[in-house]
Amino acid sequence: MDAFFASVEALDDPNLRGRPLIVGGTGRRGVVASCSYEARAFGVRSAMPSAVARRLCPDAVFVAGRYSRYSEVSRQMHQIFERFTPVVEGISLDEAFLDITGSIRLLGPPPAIAAAIRNTVSAEMGLSCSVGGATVKFLAKLASEAAKPPVGGRGPQTNGVLIVEPGDELRFLHPQPIDALWGVGPATARRLRQVGVATIGDLAAMDPELLESVVGRSAGAHLANLSRGVDGRSVEVQRETKSVSHEETYPTDRRDAQGLRTAILGMADSVATRLRQAHLAGRTVTLKVRFGDFSTHTRSVTSPVALDDGALIARHGAALLDSFDVGRGVRLLGVGVTNLVAAGAGPAEQLRLDLSAGEPSRAVPTGASGRGRPSEPVPTRPSVAATSARAAVDAVRERFGPAAVGPAALLERRGRRAGRRDDDRWGPSEPTPDPRPGGDRSAGGGR
Amino acid sequence: MPILGGVRLSVSGDALEVTGTDLDLTITVSTTVSGSGDGVVVAPGRLLTDIVRALEPGAVSLEADDEELRIASGRSHFTVRTHPSADFPRLPVPTGDSVALEAAGLTEALRQVTRAASSEESRPILTGVLMAAEDGGLRLVATDSYRLAVRDLPGVGVLGEGQKVLVPSRALNELLRLLGSADGQVSLRLGAHDATFGIGPGGPDAGITLTTRLIEGEFPNYKALIPANYPNRLIVAREALLDAVRRVKLLARDATTPVRIALRPNGIELTVITTDWGTATEDVDAKYEGAEITVAFNPNFLIEGVEAVTGDEVALDTLDALKPATLRPIDSDAYLYLLMPVRVS
Numbered sequence: 001m002d003a004f005f006a007s008v009e010a011l012d013d014p015n016l017r018g019r020p021l022i023v024g025g026t027g028r029r030g031v032v033a034s035c036s037y038e039a040r041a042f043g044v045r046s047a048m049p050s051a052v053a054r055r056l057c058p059d060a061v062f063v064a065g066r067y068s069r070y071s072e073v074s075r076q077m078h079q080i081f082e083r084f085t086p087v088v089e090g091i092s093l094d095e096a097f098l099d100i101t102g103s104i105r106l107l108g109p110p111p112a113i114a115a116a117i118r119n120t121v122s123a124e125m126g127l128s129c130s131v132g133g134a135t136v137k138f139l140a141k142l143a144s145e146a147a148k149p150p151v152g153g154r155g156p157q158t159n160g161v162l163i164v165e166p167g168d169e170l171r172f173l174h175p176q177p178i179d180a181l182w183g184v185g186p187a188t189a190r191r192l193r194q195v196g197v198a199t200i201g202d203l204a205a206m207d208p209e210l211l212e213s214v215v216g217r218s219a220g221a222h223l224a225n226l227s228r229g230v231d232g233r234s235v236e237v238q239r240e241t242k243s244v245s246h247e248e249t250y251p252t253d254r255r256d257a258q259g260l261r262t263a264i265l266g267m268a269d270s271v272a273t274r275l276r277q278a279h280l281a282g283r284t285v286t287l288k289v290r291f292g293d294f295s296t297h298t299r300s301v302t303s304p305v306a307l308d309d310g311a312l313i314a315r316h317g318a319a320l321l322d323s324f325d326v327g328r329g330v331r332l333l334g335v336g337v338t339n340l341v342a343a344g345a346g347p348a349e350q351l352r353l354d355l356s357a358g359e360p361s362r363a364v365p366t367g368a369s370g371r372g373r374p375s376e377p378v379p380t381r382p383s384v385a386a387t388s389a390r391a392a393v394d395a396v397r398e399r400f401g402p403a404a405v406g407p408a409a410l411l412e413r414r415g416r417r418a419g420r421r422d423d424d425r426w427g428p429s430e431p432t433p434d435p436r437p438g439g440d441r442s443a444g445g446g447r
Numbered sequence: 448m449p450i451l452g453g454v455r456l457s458v459s460g461d462a463l464e465v466t467g468t469d470l471d472l473t474i475t476v477s478t479t480v481s482g483s484g485d486g487v488v489v490a491p492g493r494l495l496t497d498i499v500r501a502l503e504p505g506a507v508s509l510e511a512d513d514e515e516l517r518i519a520s521g522r523s524h525f526t527v528r529t530h531p532s533a534d535f536p537r538l539p540v541p542t543g544d545s546v547a548l549e550a551a552g553l554t555e556a557l558r559q560v561t562r563a564a565s566s567e568e569s570r571p572i573l574t575g576v577l578m579a580a581e582d583g584g585l586r587l588v589a590t591d592s593y594r595l596a597v598r599d600l601p602g603v604g605v606l607g608e609g610q611k612v613l614v615p616s617r618a619l620n621e622l623l624r625l626l627g628s629a630d631g632q633v634s635l636r637l638g639a640h641d642a643t644f645g646i647g648p649g650g651p652d653a654g655i656t657l658t659t660r661l662i663e664g665e666f667p668n669y670k671a672l673i674p675a676n677y678p679n680r681l682i683v684a685r686e687a688l689l690d691a692v693r694r695v696k697l698l699a700r701d702a703t704t705p706v707r708i709a710l711r712p713n714g715i716e717l718t719v720i721t722t723d724w725g726t727a728t729e730d731v732d733a734k735y736e737g738a739e740i741t742v743a744f745n746p747n748f749l750i751e752g753v754e755a756v757t758g759d760e761v762a763l764d765t766l767d768a769l770k771p772a773t774l775r776p777i778d779s780d781a782y783l784y785l786l787m788p789v790r791v792s
Binding site: 349 | 573590592593595667668669672703705722745769771785787788789790
């Protein structure tokens with residue numbers, strides 16, 4: 001999708017159309033999630049700090065973004081895609097791979113299908129998208145980037161469709177800069193440029209041993225393949241959820257360990273709710289901490305059983321927090337759960353008799369990282385009463401919304417504020433909320 | 448040790464003694480033959496078995512010298528290289544007093560208990576079956592840490608008060624195979640490090656002896672693991688429960704998928720849920736008194752426990768979904784099969 005979030009905002013609010021529009025965090029530490037082409041003309045780009053974007057384009061309209069609305073639009077988009085092929089792999093809210101191999105006999109040659117997809121999305125949703133096609137996945141993605149509307153009228157006109165015909169792959173690929181390749185981040189690109197590699201063609205011509213010495217063995221082999229247009233990955237219909245996480249960036253660095261523990265409880269509650277909605281549970285709890293100096297650390301602990309309970313996830317998270325020196329000032333905190341399994345279907349844990357002590361055994365979580373090991377064992381399972389309470393909480397939230405009920409520790413003066421994915425997604429909003437429990441909150445409370 | 452692949456044949460008069468050993472376990476079978484000269488030979492056991500089994504029905508003659516064993520029957524002739532008979536280990540046989548046990552009772556007790564022993568050599572103690580004097584009788588106990596089986600043989604005073612030995616379950620399973628459905632008596636002699644079981648009417652000279660090394664070490668304090676009382680009791684027809692578990696278990700395609708038992712006043716519901724294959728449920732009529740709970744078990748452990756209980760009905764006692772449950776006959780305290788549940792998310 002082209003400028004997806006911004007386009008959805010403009011679609012829903014005609015006043016925003018034709019104006020420089022920026023979706024993202026509006027606070028001091030916010031980042032740009034999406035911006036309209038009008039804003040791009042001023043040099044605004046995704047992932048840019050919002051403060052920089054504001055300087056580049058002082059007239060831009062900032063909106064905070066509505067994740068749930070984008071999800072809804074994304075679902076509608078997928079329904080359109082599925083009219084063209086059953087083999088659809090969504091890779092983000094606004095990007096998907098479609099394998100149309102089986103559709104060609106039915107619907108016509110690839111350029112016709114691409115144009116039909118684009119026209120259908122435009123006609124039915126009022127949104128514009130770019131379609132790239134190729135014989136392999138990563139080339140199709142590159143083609144879709146190349147098909148996007150040029151910023152400021154420069155670049156080739158593609159009408160939003162670019163098909164790399166079989167045989168033309170290298171002619172399309174080799175002139176592109178190396179950082180266009182999936183897997184080449186800024187650091188890798190810098191190292192490659194230092195050895196004189198600027199384009200993907202340079203990469204393809206590079207001695208494999210030299211390449212490996214620059215980027216490492218496995219990345220070297222992978223990049224060498226990509227540079228020759230080789231990509232063995234197929235379009236996978238169901239991308240399984242591999243992790244569920246929640247992070248918060250704070251307007252000022254936080255050093256209050258107790259407050260951070262409360263923040264962990266809120267995030268764990270949100271993660272657990274999403275796990276249960278997806279009928280998933282996870283064994284590994286990860287805590288991500290970014291300090292004021294941007295150094296980022298993750299520590300994890302693996303429980304013998306899969307968890308989907310907010311309080312238990314929070315207890316693991318809090319134990320992990322104890323292994324950090326929060327006195328350094330925490331800029332960002334995140335709680336994630338991985339090692340996911342379908343809820344209720346195991347892996348079940350066969351309990352053992354405790355033959356050493358003569359008492360029935362109690363399972364103890366094992367620390368994935370030694371320092372992150374909880375000081376006291378966290379129970380692997382909520383009590384029966386807690387499980388019943390949780391089911392009731394889920395039912396109440398289902399009916400009255402996510403803020404209706406939750407842990408008392410998260411109560412604020414003006415009521416409960418549900419941790420939702422929309423919140424703080426691209427940095428905290430202004431005016432700055434006071435992160436301390438009980439602190440005066442002039443905005444954001446009682447939603 | 449190649450010699451352990453051999454069997455020792457020893458003829459004395461008309462008595463043939465055939466012995467095989469792996470150093471831990473030694474089995475000797477005695478039988479009567481038509482002997483024409485005393486002697487000893489050690490021949491490859493597997494090969495000898497294969498040959499004799501393949502021969503036409505009828506008499507077999509064996510003739511040995513220092514280097515080879517000649518086997519003949521009808522028009523078949525085999526010459527087999529032998530092992531030096533002096534190399535065959537002669538293991539000590541306990542010489543203590545022999546005590547007699549009822550074969551049928553011992554067979555039943557062993558069947559009920561050896562199934563709970565561990566087959567993992569990493570914890571040798573748990574591969575054994577504890578035989579202990581208890582209240583003037585004999586008690587057999589085994590556990591692999593997931594379940595625990597206890598069987599009392601009242602009035603069987605083969606051990607002195609306070610005496611206990613730990614017998615490898617592997618040896619007892621061999622003993623079970625040798626016992627088959629034999630009636631009569633089994634003799635037991637205990638030594639400091641070995642035990643010998645004798646089967647057959649005429650004692651060791653016309654029957655089978657099995658000598659096993661005992662396991663050294665302290666058996667876990669199993670008595671502390673058995674809950675004193677249970678709030679929930681289920682009584683269910685044994686065969687109906689077995690059939691139902693075997694059916695729902697069809698969905699449990701891997702070793703870790705449990706069967707869930709929902710305990711309700713008028714019966715139980717068995718469920719197997721898998722993400723990959725689907726679900727199975729079955730209701731079984733039963734009498735139940737206690738809290739309505741659901742408890743999950745490894746279906747194989749459950750089946751092995753229910754099978755081991757004698758009688759038409761079996762009692763399942765539970766505390767809650769995470770504490771040990773027990774299976775036992777409804778009319779006897781002689782057997783108990785304690786089973787740890789599977790914790791399900």
